[in-house]
Amino acid sequence: MDNRSIAASVLKSVGGKANVVANSLCMTRLRLTIADPTLVDRKALASIPGVLGTVGRGANGLEVVFGPTAVRGVFDTFAKLTGLAATYDLPQDKDLASNFNVQVTSGSADTGPDVDAPADPSAARAGTPSGGGAKGAARGVEDETSLLIRMLEESERRIGGAPEAGVSPFPGPEAGDMRKLAHEGAPRLLVINGPNINMLGIREPELYGREDFATLLAVCHETAEEEGFADCLCYQSNHEGDLVDRIQDAYQEFEGIIINPAAYTHTSVALLDALKAVQVPAIEVHLSQVSEREDFRQRSFVRAACFETIMGEGIDGYAHAIRDMAAHLRRR
């Protein structure tokens, strides 16, 4: 779904143009003032691709949460559709406003969030921070963080949910699997897998092993839990641009990235640039012993943005990488 369709669907779900009194953009969300809140269909909103959730603010405030990358394109179109003045609701980042040709306003009065995110008993996370946790403190707004995590979790569940009829039975191409772990305030881990990794177990088992992709995900989540990460999002895509988007979304959202770019290892300057851009510590992982394979696999573009490369250990290599990442973050 392109930005225009997403913006149009959002507008329809909030009761149409006539029901929107004001629209503004903040870092991750559209902030709307709604004339008649009874005309808002929150379920329909939540089912729009890219929407991570909605938050009610007071009687007429509504926030539609997207990732920091997605929200910008959607907002631009949304404001055109409503015809209302586009305002940028992030006073500390006025420079960005000029990029969008928008007005800068002060933040809206916060009457406390009314969150439309999945009820999750594990949301009341307990436990001792482990392996750092500087990030949670730096953001300083824990309820906002928890909210985004829960929304992201729900979104990822939807993306990686039951395959539609006629769609490949393999998880992906955009399967994401978010686990919230029991270490509130600790670093968050993003595990990214590139093309064909979702076919693990079927794909050339003599090279990549007989264990399937679900096992890989389980190993990552379990190891991340053991190592004290606050949460672990595993994302897989067969599309280079989607992988770039996910790396960009990690900016200020994750403290560590484990990445197996698969075939894009050997071709993608875009992935290298994205990793360099977000400056999140990264480890490159390969299931097979790439150094002993074909010549064309000897070049890795992403390696220059990773502080370690692990190869030839199969799925265990991911556990190895997660342990090393935890140790690295503890040392920081």
Ligand SMILES: O=C1C[C@@](O)(C(=O)O)C[C@@H](O)[C@@H]1O
């Ligand atoms: O798809 C893959 C998997 C791989 O990244 C690995 O995990 O061994 C190695 C790459 O050369 C290959 O294209």
